Amino acid sequence: MEKWLLYSEIHRLKRKGFSINKISKKVGISRNTVYKYLEMDPMEVAEWMAATKVRSKKLDPYRDKILNWLKENPDMSSAQVEDWLKEHYGKGMQIVGEATVRRFVKELREQYHIPKVTIPRSYEAIPDPPMGKQIQVDFGEIKVKDMNNQERHLRFISFVLSNSRYKYVEWLDRPFTTRDVLRCHENAFQMFGGMPEEIVYDQDCLISRDENAGDLILTVEFQGYVKERGFRIHLCRKSDPESKGRIENVVGYVKKNFAKHRVFTNLEKWNEQCLRWLERTGNNNVHNTTKKRPVEVFALEKPHLRPISSTINFSSVDTASITRSVRKDNTVRFLSNRYSVPLGTYKHRRDNTVYLEIKNDQLRIRQSPDGQVLASHKIDNHKGQLIQDRQHTRDRAKGISTYMETISKRFNNAEIALEYLEKVRSNYPRYIRDQLQVISKAINKNDQIANQALEYCLSQKLYSANDFFDIVDYLIREGGIMHESSESQDQIKPANPIDEAVLRAKPEVRKMDVYMNVLKGGAVG
Known part of the structure; x- marks a missing residue:
């Protein structure tokens, strides 16, 4: 709020009988600032405003340099300006905060009419693929409140048929494992009554390990499933959500229309509510692009889907849990956290692959898919944490x-x-x-x-x-002998020669009576 308007508003509220505390909360400033405004008269406010317009700023010495940067690079961010200042001037630059740089850059843009230029991405309308050809898949997550008003972190996987926009969604109250993803695929195929020729994915770690110049390196678990089901896969580029617009829209739609403000009771009921929402709204409302109801178009697309055999027995597919490599510090990364394994698990220049298994809120780390459990940890929902078992540290x-x-x-x-x-x-x-x-x-x-x-x-x-x-x-x-000190060894030899008679001389010792006589005032005899 501009200072003069703020001054007028504070005095207006004061005249209406508002307390200082109420005024402070209403206008969003501290009580001390409210007192300061109330103590000023209009003339003082005008002088104060004039003074603030001409006062020097910490970045004034660098004004010309920053201005040149902005003119040459109109799309330059204030964060980059701050970094360049540090790079060019280092310790010589006055200590300023991010907000100071941001305000200064904003003022320069307004004063010299340098709008921040954004380079728009060129878009091209892509025709819908033929019926039954493609499904797009993606993951989403959201935090909701439960019946005790406690925050719950929920995750979901969504499927959408690219032609009809018919959707399927399934939720979990814990992170997805590869086994979960494959099970959800089977459920989606059962729901659709068939499967497409091609499925489009994001580069998720549950599905792909890497992309080598366009050659996909799938996880072992997912590779086995793709081979058994026989569909083609297409992975979008990393950090490129716009290349899979249909499913990105579905993820946002599910979050905002279904999950937002809904109270979580339990996972089973939540999934039931989501299926009813899909039937009632998600697949029934007229789609904004096609101007058709997905459920009606799906009736035409369903016959074009490839028929599926009975549900796959996952024991016949290598569907072990998520694979990870043990790091040099004997930890395993999972969902932006580090979980410890026993010391010595990491072996130099050897295969350090381990298998992660999720059970409720517990993370189990195994040496092989069905082998010994190396470590068991409670999953931490924060990020950047080190979750360490004391038994895994050096005693x-x-x-x-x-x-x-x-x-x-x-x-x-x-x-x-x-x-x-x-x-x-x-x-x-x-x-x-x-x-x-x-x-x-x-x-x-x-x-x-x-x-x-x-x-x-x-x-x-x-x-x-x-x-x-x-x-x-x-x-x-000393040849293994500890010598005892003797009288001769304790004698100290003088630095200079002295007459032995002097050394042997003994001082005269007076009798005690002599000292008593002196104390009584007598003379020394």
């Missing part, structure tokens, strides 16, 4: 204990040695591994002398690896 405490036992066994009396090492650990808990390495290095010098050093350290209570190392060094130099 550092256990590693230290094993290390201590290994070192203690290198002494003649392993039990006493272990007691000594525990004392060292107590003194240096944070550096115990370093302490053990120093002790191990000392033992390597001479294991027999190390036993003598251990006895001496225990007797003198020297619970330090450095002390132990020094004792070993000393014993090696």
Whole structure:
């Protein structure tokens, strides 16, 4: 809201008896700002507005440069302007926020009439494929409220016959697996009463692993299904939703017309409601493009579909769960999160493929489709998270204990040695591994002398690896003998020669009576 209008509105509400708090909420500003406007008179507001128009801005020193960029590149975004400023000026540029750059660029565009140019994509109307030739498939997701007003994350797969626009939708309250996708295909074919020659997909990880210059690399599970059913597949380019317009429209239609504002009770009822919605609305309403009801055109298209055999037994198709590769850090990526597997699962230059299985809200990671479960985690609905089982992390405490036992066994009396090492650990808990390495290095010098050093350290209570190392060094130099200090060794030799008579001289010692006499005021005798 423009400042003058804001000033007028605040004073109008105040005259009507609104409290400061009510005014603040109504106009969308803080209470302190409301107080500031109420304290100003119209002249002060006018002067204030004039001052704000001419005040300097942080990006004024770069105005000409930014203006040239915008003139040369009218489609340049404010985010790119910010990046170029950092690139060209680096630390010399004043610290500014994204919003500051965005406002500054907007003002320059308005002031110099530089509209942001967008390069429109050229579209071409494509005739509908012949009846029975093509189905388009895509996935969608939405968050809805349940009966307890809790948010639920639901996902769905949608199918649409490209000619008649007849639709089928199926929902899950968890992520889809490849097995789920294949089961939904079978359900859709049963619903349509046949299958097409070709199916168009997005490049979803459940269906394709990669695209090599146009050559599709399908997942093993989906490849087996395609081979058994015998339809052709066409994958749209990544990040190109406009190339599959029919199904994109269906996904948006399902979200907005069926799911939005609907209360979730349970998955079975939700799917039943969706089927009734398809019958009532999704397939019954006149289509905006064809101007026909999908259900009526479908009656003509159905005979053109290829007949299907009985429902496939998925055990005859390689329909193991989603495949993933174990990363170097012994984690597996799933839905933008990382899930841990036991240490050592990753093998350098070997096949690190694992199989993911979804059961309710649990993610199971298997070594083979029906093999041992390596890890089981609760699925996290957030993104960018590391979900880690403590059993999969390195037990550092256990590693230290094993290390201590290994070192203690290198002494003649392993039990006493272990007691000594525990004392060292107590003194240096944070550096115990370093302490053990120093002790191990000392033992390597001479294991027999190390036993003598251990006895001496225990007797003198020297619970330090450095002390132990020094004792070993000393014993090696002295031939394995720890010398006791003697009176002769304790004598200090004078730096300069002194008469031995002087050294042997003893000072006179007065009797106690002399000092008592002095204290009483007498003279020294």
